[in-house]
Amino acid sequence: MSKLKNKVAVITGGNSGIGFGIAEAFKNEGAVGAIVGRNQGTLDSAAAQLGGNFTAINANVTDLADLENVFKETAEKFGKIDVIVANAGAGTTGTVADTSEADYDNMMDLNLKSVYFTVQKALPYMNDGGSIILIGSNAAHRAYPSFGVYGAAKAAVIFFAKAFSNDLLNRRIRVNVITPGTTDTPAFDKFVPAEQIEAVKTHFASVMPIGRIGQPSDIGKTAVFLASDDSSFMLGAELLVDGGMTYLSK
Numbered sequence: 001m002s003k004l005k006n007k008v009a010v011i012t013g014g015n016s017g018i019g020f021g022i023a024e025a026f027k028n029e030g031a032v033g034a035i036v037g038r039n040q041g042t043l044d045s046a047a048a049q050l051g052g053n054f055t056a057i058n059a060n061v062t063d064l065a066d067l068e069n070v071f072k073e074t075a076e077k078f079g080k081i082d083v084i085v086a087n088a089g090a091g092t093t094g095t096v097a098d099t100s101e102a103d104y105d106n107m108m109d110l111n112l113k114s115v116y117f118t119v120q121k122a123l124p125y126m127n128d129g130g131s132i133i134l135i136g137s138n139a140a141h142r143a144y145p146s147f148g149v150y151g152a153a154k155a156a157v158i159f160f161a162k163a164f165s166n167d168l169l170n171r172r173i174r175v176n177v178i179t180p181g182t183t184d185t186p187a188f189d190k191f192v193p194a195e196q197i198e199a200v201k202t203h204f205a206s207v208m209p210i211g212r213i214g215q216p217s218d219i220g221k222t223a224v225f226l227a228s229d230d231s232s233f234m235l236g237a238e239l240l241v242d243g244g245m246t247y248l249s250k
Contacts, residue, residue: 003228005030008078010070012061012118013088014054015042017185018135021216022085022223027053029224033081034074036061036088061088061114067121075125082127083227086118087135089153091187093146104149111153119164119175129172131227134161135219136179138242154179162236174235176226181242183214209244 009026013019014035023035023046032053037043043056057073059066075081089111094103119132126132139147140155157177164175182204192200205212222241225231240246 001029003029003224003230004083007031007033007082007227008074008080009033009083009085009227010036010074010081010122011054011085011087012036012070012114014085015039015046015056017187018180018183018216018219019085019087020046020049021218021220022087023050023054023220025217025220025224026083026227027051029228031083031227032078033083034070034077036070061118062109064117064121067114067117071122071125080127081122081125082130084119084122084126084130084132085135085223085227086115086132086157088114088118089135091137091139091147091150094149095146096148099149107149108153111150112156115157115160119160123168123171123173126171126173130174131231132164132173132175133223133226134158134175134177136177136238138179138181138240138246140179141246158238161238165236174226174231176231176234176237176239178219178222178226179238179240179242179246180219181214181240181245182208183216183219185216207249209248212243214241214243 004026009031010033011019011023014023015037027050034057035054036057036059038060040058047056057070059070092107134157136158137154139151140158161175161177222239
């Protein structure tokens with residue numbers, strides 16, 4: 001398993017959920033690099049599970065100085081950076097009637113602004129011909145109740161894949177976006193009481209055309225494809241990895 005042999009990757013939000021699934025898939029294909037997060041406990045646990053292939057960096061992706069340090073530190077340790085995965089984000093809730101300006105700004109900072117500046121701050125350290133992978137959400141395509149700001153931010157992230165690819169043509173850096181649907185991650189703990197989690201997951205599985213919710217490994221395998229030379233003819237593309245929710249669900 002060596003599709004990413006000699007590749008150096010940085011994965012924001014790589015300490016849990018989808019980000020960790022991507023880091024694990026990258027490790028299994030020979031990559032090394034850094035995972036980035038704010039929870040030191042989960043960072044340490046994730047790094048231990050990755051077996052030393054990935055260093056853990058505690059950083060806030062909404063802080064531009066932190067982002068600068070992430071890429072500087074990674075490049076100094078590994079000598080180069082080939083792949084960026086801008087995964088950090090959170091599906092926070094609120095309707096247009098009750099979302100405060102502060103909540104709006106926080107959601108946009110985490111889910112949109114951080115993606116823009118993750119890419120910008122990475123560029124001086126990236127190899128030409130590299131791959132940047134953004135993480136969208138099918139909330140960009142379906143108007144889920146109380147996810148308006150989050151969905152709008154992710155719709156803009158999907159557009160960024162096109163715009164960034166165009167901006168970076170002269171460096172042959174490809175930017176593509178993966179759009180997950182409902183995925184089995186610790187995010188359930190934030191929105192659902194512990195005693196209801198399994199019932200909620202069962203409900204989501206019942207409405208998914210494929211009959212199950214996604215796993216972080218599903219996103220990880222797709223990220224390996226986009227990070228590898230197998231996708232060298234793809235740029236500005238969106239890959240829906242959502243069990244058919246966007247186009248097939250009723």
